[in-house]
Amino acid sequence: MLGKEIRLQRLKNPASGRILTVAVDHAPSYGVLPGLENIQQVVDRVAAAGPDALLLMKGTAARCFRPHAGRLALILKSSTLSPYHPQRDVWVSPVEDAVRLGADAIAMALTVGSPHQADLLVNLAALVRQAERAGIPVIVHAYPNGELVPPDELYTAGRVGYASRLAMELGVDIVKTFYTGSAESFACVVEMAAPALVVAAGGPRLETDADVLRMAHGVVQAGAAGLTFGRNIWQSDDPAALIRALKHMLHENGSVEAASAMALASR
Numbered sequence: 001m002l003g004k005e006i007r008l009q010r011l012k013n014p015a016s017g018r019i020l021t022v023a024v025d026h027a028p029s030y031g032v033l034p035g036l037e038n039i040q041q042v043v044d045r046v047a048a049a050g051p052d053a054l055l056l057m058k059g060t061a062a063r064c065f066r067p068h069a070g071r072l073a074l075i076l077k078s079s080t081l082s083p084y085h086p087q088r089d090v091w092v093s094p095v096e097d098a099v100r101l102g103a104d105a106i107a108m109a110l111t112v113g114s115p116h117q118a119d120l121l122v123n124l125a126a127l128v129r130q131a132e133r134a135g136i137p138v139i140v141h142a143y144p145n146g147e148l149v150p151p152d153e154l155y156t157a158g159r160v161g162y163a164s165r166l167a168m169e170l171g172v173d174i175v176k177t178f179y180t181g182s183a184e185s186f187a188c189v190v191e192m193a194a195p196a197l198v199v200a201a202g203g204p205r206l207e208t209d210a211d212v213l214r215m216a217h218g219v220v221q222a223g224a225a226g227l228t229f230g231r232n233i234w235q236s237d238d239p240a241a242l243i244r245a246l247k248h249m250l251h252e253n254g255s256v257e258a259a260s261a262m263a264l265a266s267r
Helices: 002-011 039-048 058-064 095-101 117-134 157-169 183-193 209-221 239-252 256-265
Strands: 019-023 053-056 073-077 079-082 085-091 105-111 138-143 174-177 197-201 226-229
Touching (some): 002 073, 002 105, 019 239, 039 053, 039 058, 058 073, 073 095, 079 105, 085 105, 085 117, 095 105, 095 117, 105 117, 105 157, 138 157, 157 174, 183 197, 183 209, 197 209, 209 226, 209 239, 226 239
Parallel strands (some): 053 073, 073 105, 105 138, 138 174, 174 197
Antiparallel strands (some): 079 085
């Protein structure tokens, strides 16, 4: 599958082999959150700071990504929730859309522990078949946050590891999932999902950029393949400075202290 390998290599930073993705796909699922009001401005601002990839819905990709084509990778989000059905992901973009837009990967969400999980698995299996024919990597946002999962178990290595392993067993290339709170526990998730790559989701907005950097350090120490952050970047006071600090950690194995100093010096 030469096409898939070429696209996977375009996602990865050549210095480290890790991937820093900025997700800007939140509005359909959660409403127009603070910081997302002007979508072209958000895309331009985060792209200028040079992450490895952007994650976008197809309408945003078609209308806003053109100025950045060829400078960073594009990941097409193929499914979405809505505030009216928060556990029912619907498939809205086939692989054909990813090919037409020149995307380097296609992503789909999988809510594990949802009453709709069986339908979501059928969709994911179909997406994997389409993507294999087209030579496009598949990324799955595998979250054990369905209503059948006890709330106090959402971020445990057992639940997150199962969700990640389930995605791998269905043939995905990269699993984006919850960070479990420590490098040691997240390393267990990375092991359970192998040989698929694992990247950590940023999740809800953390209190400070320093918290974001400490989380990123744990992800690197766990041996994960990278980070996909959304709110923790574009709701930051200085998204560009935070992206530069995260790049230093992911691609240069920088310390939390050095990255924090870099972020502050940029302001």
